[in-house]
Amino acid sequence: MELNHQAIQKDSFIQGVKDCVPTLLGYLSIGFAAGVVGKTSGMSVSEIALMSALLYAGSGQFIAAGMIAASSPISAIIFTIFFINLRHLLLSAAIAPHFKGLSSWKNLVIGSQLTDESFGVAMNHVASGKTIGYRWMLGLNMTAYLNWLLATIAGGLLGKWIPHPEVYGLDFALPAMFIGLLVLQLHSSKKLWVPMIVALSSVLIVIGASYIFTGSMGVIIAAVLSSTIGAVIQKWTSDGTS
Amino acid sequence: MDIRWNILIIIMGSALVTLIPRVLPLVVLSRFQLPNGLIRWLQHIPVAVMAALIAQELLIQRGISHSINSNG
Numbered sequence: 001m002e003l004n005h006q007a008i009q010k011d012s013f014i015q016g017v018k019d020c021v022p023t024l025l026g027y028l029s030i031g032f033a034a035g036v037v038g039k040t041s042g043m044s045v046s047e048i049a050l051m052s053a054l055l056y057a058g059s060g061q062f063i064a065a066g067m068i069a070a071s072s073p074i075s076a077i078i079f080t081i082f083f084i085n086l087r088h089l090l091l092s093a094a095i096a097p098h099f100k101g102l103s104s105w106k107n108l109v110i111g112s113q114l115t116d117e118s119f120g121v122a123m124n125h126v127a128s129g130k131t132i133g134y135r136w137m138l139g140l141n142m143t144a145y146l147n148w149l150l151a152t153i154a155g156g157l158l159g160k161w162i163p164h165p166e167v168y169g170l171d172f173a174l175p176a177m178f179i180g181l182l183v184l185q186l187h188s189s190k191k192l193w194v195p196m197i198v199a200l201s202s203v204l205i206v207i208g209a210s211y212i213f214t215g216s217m218g219v220i221i222a223a224v225l226s227s228t229i230g231a232v233i234q235k236w237t238s239d240g241t242s
Numbered sequence: 243m244d245i246r247w248n249i250l251i252i253i254m255g256s257a258l259v260t261l262i263p264r265v266l267p268l269v270v271l272s273r274f275q276l277p278n279g280l281i282r283w284l285q286h287i288p289v290a291v292m293a294a295l296i297a298q299e300l301l302i303q304r305g306i307s308h309s310i311n312s313n314g
Contacts (some may be wrong), residue, residue: 008289013303019314026262039292043249044244044245044246046244046245047244047245047246047249047250047253050250050253051253054253054257054282055253055257055260056255056257057260058254058258060260064256068249070251074248074252077252077255078252078255078256078259079259081256081259081260082256082259082260082300084258085259085260085263085264086263087291088260088263089263089267090262090264090287090291091264091273091287091291092263092264092265092266092267093267093268093271093284093287094284094285094287094288095268096267096268096270096271096272096276096284097271097272097276097284099268099272100272100273100275102272102273103297104269104273107265107272108265108268108269109263110268111247111261111264111266111267111268112261112264112265113314114264114268116291116292116295118294119288119291120288120311122287123288127288130294133265142297144303150303155312175295175296175300177298178292178295178296178299181292182289182292182293182296185275185288185289185292186289188253192294194286195286195289195312196290198286198290198291198293199289199293200293201303202289202290202293202297203293203294203296205294206293206294206297206298206302207297207301209304210302215302218294218298218302219291219294219295219298220295222290222293222297223290224290224292225298226274226286226290226293226294227284227287227290229286229287229288230283230285230286230289230290231279231283231285234286235279235282
């Protein structure tokens with residue numbers, strides 16, 4: 001009974017909201033910058049808000065603004081965004097085993113709001129031995145979503161006074177957030193050297209790939225190859241038992 | 243509501259092609275018991291993706307790739 005109660009408490013919407021808080025500064029600053037860039041590209045605040053509400057992807061929205069400003073063809077913009085966001089395929093697959101048995105509809109709701117950051121927070125939660133549930137994930141996702149939406153609108157409204165957001169260092173909030181999430185992930189690993197090798201090979205592969213492929217393709221290739229390296233090392237060192 | 247038609251099409255189109263890879267694995271894979279090898283592989287995805295994104299943000303976009311990007 002006691003155990004059951006704890007399990008229910010862990011899967012609470014409020015706890016998901018709380019666990020989103022450390023990443024909020026990242027969402028707010030990047031979202032604000034995305035709004036400013038959108039405004040600079042000639043988008044209206046309504047268009048920026050609609051894009052945040054439906055597309056809800058930072059890198060995609062920056063690229064969209066850049067390509068709209070450059071008057072790129074609609075088909076090229078959509079294809080580029082598809083490509084940039086293709087890495088979600090890996091994130092969605094990696095998180096799927098933790099939502100086994102959930103209805104398709106609930107998985108669809110979770111997946112539709114999956115971002116690099118919410119994925120990172122969720123997987124850190126798993127790595128530190130906690131379980132992730134539907135309501136917790138919903139709290140995490142909804143908090144991130146609302147903050148992103150409001151931040152991009154704020155950026156769109158104030159954008160005309162801030163023509164060069166990168167001057168204020170806002171663009172460093174994104175890598176800072178990823179570094180934080182990576183460190184937490186490494187911190188909670190049992191065998192530290194395996195994920196260290198994965199991280200290092202991922203960095204080297206993405207740099208190597210950048211000479212041949214576009215950035216988003218490089219990230220996908222690096223993730224696939226270095227995860228394979230990690231899985232192979234793990235199999236060798238533990239005789240197949242994980 | 244000042245939303246132009248071409249922007250609306252861009253938003254709808256890009257939202258759709260972003261939504262599909264986001265939800266498809268979650269909806270499909272969560273219905274099956276995945277093989278151990280695949281789960282072991284998937285466990286490394288978080289570190290791999292985060293490391294790649296950091297490297298791309300800090301090393302590639304801000305430095306070495308400026309000359310590459312301008313080519314294409």
